[in-house]
Amino acid sequence: MPGLTDKASVPKKRKKSSRDKETAVPSSKRRAVAEDEGEDVMEKLQELEEQIAESRKYYNNIATLISMLNVGESATEPDLAVAVSLCRVFCRLIAGGNLTEIPRAAESEKIIVAWLKERCHEYQKALSAILRQADPSAQITALTLSMRLINARATHISGTETQVWTTGFFKDVFQSMVEARDGQVLQSEFMEKFLTQYEDVRYYTFVQIFEYAEARRSPEVLELLISMLSACDSPPQPDHEFEGFYCKSLQKIKNLVSVNSHKKRAQEAWLAVLRNSISESQRKGLLRIMSHTIAPWFNRPELLMDFLTDSYNVGGSMSLLALSGLFYLIQEKNLDYPQFYQKLYSLLDADVLHSKHRSRFFRLMNTFLSSTHLPATLIASFIKRLSRLALNAPPTAIVAIVPWIYNLLKNHPTCTFMLHRTVRDEEWKAELEAEGMEDPFDPDELDPTLTNAIESSLWEIETLQSHYHPNVAALSRIISEQFTKQAYNLEDFLDYTYQGMLLAELGTEEKMKKTPVVEYQIPKRIFTDRLLEEDGGHDTAPGRMLRELWDFS
Numbered sequence: 001m002p003g004l005t006d007k008a009s010v011p012k013k014r015k016k017s018s019r020d021k022e023t024a025v026p027s028s029k030r031r032a033v034a035e036d037e038g039e040d041v042m043e044k045l046q047e048l049e050e051q052i053a054e055s056r057k058y059y060n061n062i063a064t065l066i067s068m069l070n071v072g073e074s075a076t077e078p079d080l081a082v083a084v085s086l087c088r089v090f091c092r093l094i095a096g097g098n099l100t101e102i103p104r105a106a107e108s109e110k111i112i113v114a115w116l117k118e119r120c121h122e123y124q125k126a127l128s129a130i131l132r133q134a135d136p137s138a139q140i141t142a143l144t145l146s147m148r149l150i151n152a153r154a155t156h157i158s159g160t161e162t163q164v165w166t167t168g169f170f171k172d173v174f175q176s177m178v179e180a181r182d183g184q185v186l187q188s189e190f191m192e193k194f195l196t197q198y199e200d201v202r203y204y205t206f207v208q209i210f211e212y213a214e215a216r217r218s219p220e221v222l223e224l225l226i227s228m229l230s231a232c233d234s235p236p237q238p239d240h241e242f243e244g245f246y247c248k249s250l251q252k253i254k255n256l257v258s259v260n261s262h263k264k265r266a267q268e269a270w271l272a273v274l275r276n277s278i279s280e281s282q283r284k285g286l287l288r289i290m291s292h293t294i295a296p297w298f299n300r301p302e303l304l305m306d307f308l309t310d311s312y313n314v315g316g317s318m319s320l321l322a323l324s325g326l327f328y329l330i331q332e333k334n335l336d337y338p339q340f341y342q343k344l345y346s347l348l349d350a351d352v353l354h355s356k357h358r359s360r361f362f363r364l365m366n367t368f369l370s371s372t373h374l375p376a377t378l379i380a381s382f383i384k385r386l387s388r389l390a391l392n393a394p395p396t397a398i399v400a401i402v403p404w405i406y407n408l409l410k411n412h413p414t415c416t417f418m419l420h421r422t423v424r425d426e427e428w429k430a431e432l433e434a435e436g437m438e439d440p441f442d443p444d445e446l447d448p449t450l451t452n453a454i455e456s457s458l459w460e461i462e463t464l465q466s467h468y469h470p471n472v473a474a475l476s477r478i479i480s481e482q483f484t485k486q487a488y489n490l491e492d493f494l495d496y497t498y499q500g501m502l503l504a505e506l507g508t509e510e511k512m513k514k515t516p517v518v519e520y521q522i523p524k525r526i527f528t529d530r531l532l533e534e535d536g537g538h539d540t541a542p543g544r545m546l547r548e549l550w551d552f553s
Helices: 018-024 027-054 060-068 080-095 107-133 136-156 169-178 184-195 199-213 219-231 248-252 259-274 280-288 290-297 301-312 317-332 340-346 358-368 376-390 395-411 413-418 426-435 459-464 470-479 498-506 544-549
Strands: none
Touching: 027 060, 027 080, 060 080, 060 107, 080 107, 080 136, 107 136, 107 169, 136 169, 136 184, 136 248, 169 184, 169 199, 169 219, 184 199, 184 219, 199 219, 199 259, 219 259, 219 280, 259 290, 259 301, 280 290, 280 301, 280 317, 290 301, 290 317, 301 317, 317 340, 317 358, 340 358, 340 376, 358 395, 376 395, 376 413, 376 459, 395 413, 395 459, 395 470, 395 498, 459 470
């Protein structure tokens, strides 16, 4: 007899929800429905546009379009088709003079113009919100629409050619772009498509950066401002013809076709950034581009002197980076830096030979000391200081120091007395051989003209001739040979690295003439606590000191 069916075990039929009904529709049909809806929306937008262009009685369609834009508090999912439609509407109205108030117009006309201005301002606020909060593709679209609207206002509304750029909508666009959420793509688009392409956009960007950087800003914002200014790497030449304008009507403005005016605005923008709270890494980056990117924009480069002097006085790698900017001002602008060589001499320490900026420093120092009019006592101090530092320097630095010293001795023959000094007095010679002598060089003296280096000798270079690295030892011997070579090219030695030295050794095909000795006595034990009887029980057996210094428990 069959048993009773358990009603609880029988699955109940549930009603299909609206979502289930949608998923039940084939994908091809859903696509067709979506396409039909999209076509309906576009037709509606086109109809609203045409009605606005047809008659004033349809101006309320503008408010309808703004409500369809879907820009609330978040502005994360705006309707870009509506935004494009509104841009076309306002550009037509601006070109037709509908947003320009006529002085003797009727009161009703003034009311209409004021209402249109309010709607346009509302649309501009919506675009700014999209720039700040939307996704990158929507931000780029909003940027393009904003620039078109700015162009229309500057072209067709009299009296606002520069106002829309300085205090008007472009100011809002700039601030929204700088403060945009995840705005890296947007900012790159602005720099690539507008800032570096159009001279009027560049000019007014300088104005906005100056005003924006006057207040204290975060390091992230300052990094963006530095990137914008660095993108404009070369200033216009005195004979430059200004032709690349985004807004053609601005070509008649005198300041925008003046080289000095462009450089003045860039100078103000750079100074505002330099005076802000920049980080140490940003300061180093600015010093790297100072001489070839920043300084050429300045009509008064002496304004950079405080920034460079403060950086130079920091010491270390910061001082090394500030050298090129200071040298640019000294060489190109005839500016004087008091006690320049004394400060340069103080930078010669052990850290500079281990710094990643060592090659840059040697290039600059070679330029600073190239003049044959410098006193021999000054040159001798630099030679002696580097010779002393070479005793503890890495091989990659020594191979640059020795040719550099050779070139200095060749250019300043007076200093060659430091190579070899003959003692003619036999009594003094015997005393020196018996007791030796003290080096007259004073390494603690800060003034390079008072170190007595010219009275000393380069015994350090002779010591390097016994260096463990064969390349360093061979190179150091050039000081002991006749100076037949006119000069060495420092570029062949400055970029010498450990990797290059290793590859040179591994790549050699020469066989070793003698097998190197690795260990002359092989210990029987290292880590054992007790010694075996065959060791004699002495505490001096191999490994005793190691066990005392470390605990291996």
